[in-house]
Amino acid sequence: MSQTFAVIDTETNWDNEVMSVGIVVARDGAFEPIDTCYIVFEEAARVGGLFSSSLYIEGQDYKTLAKRAGIAAIKDFLNKHDIQEVFAYNASFDYRCLPELSTYCWHDILRLAAYKQYNPAIPASAPCYKTGRLKCGYKVEDILHMFGEGGYMELHNALTDAEDELRIMKHLQHLIDVYPEL
Template identity: 60%
Template sequence: MAERFAVIDTETNWKNVVMSVGIVIAEDEQFVALDNTYIIIEEAAKVGGMYSYALNIKGKTPQMLDRKSAVNAIKDYLNSFGIKSIFAYNASFDARVLPELKEYSWHDILKLAAYKQHNPKIPPEAPCCSTGRLKSGYRVENILHMFGEAGYEEFHNALTDAVDELRIMRYLKYGIEKYPVL
């Protein structure tokens, strides 16, 4: 059986505190969502943030929890699927705003998606650093455009963004062991 992993995305408020967390569970080699959950941290959401307009999404009722309960719910959810590895786009940010999840192994999707030596869809003429990383234009939306999703616009909801990040992993076709650990 392939190893299960989680893709996590967060949205933060004006004080750079997590106000929502989206989690998608998938299996290595398949990169298809098996399950998902969405949590809004009430006290942080009340502060508001750049993407407060996207906190609620059609068809998904989030769990509304305080921070401590949210962290416990996240750990319970991850552990119920036997998750040891968390993946995120720019994982250092998500790991920093969720330090309570330090016992999990964090992996960065950006470290493959934004580098020409790992992403065959980066155009040859795209300006890159000496490391191979795109100098600009490597947001999730930009990467999905490179994979042919021309009309795609990122919604900036933690759950829909986590789904998008899993889709990038599916396009890249690398096993989870290939993604760098923080």
């Protein structure tokens, strides 16, 4: 049986505090969601942020909790699925936002998605550094457009964004051990 892993995304408020965390669990190689968790941190959400209007999406399951209870719920969810490997797009940002999850092994999806040698959808004409990394145009939205999802627009909801980042991993088709650790 293949290993399960989690993709995590965060949204922050005007004070740079995490106001929501979205998590999608999938199996290595399949890259299909098998479970999700969406937590809104009550105090931080009250402050508001650029993407507060996307915090709650109709039909989306979520829990609104105090931060300590929210972190405990996240750890319980990850432990329920025996998660040890965590992935995020620009993972160093989410890792810094969630120091309580530093015991997990974090990986950055961006480190493969933005490089020609790992991403076959990057056009030959795209400006890249000698390392193969795109010079620009490597946001989640840009990468999904390269994979043919032309109408895609990022919602800036932590759960839907985590699902989108999992889709990038599915498009790339690299097993999780190819992604370098932070």
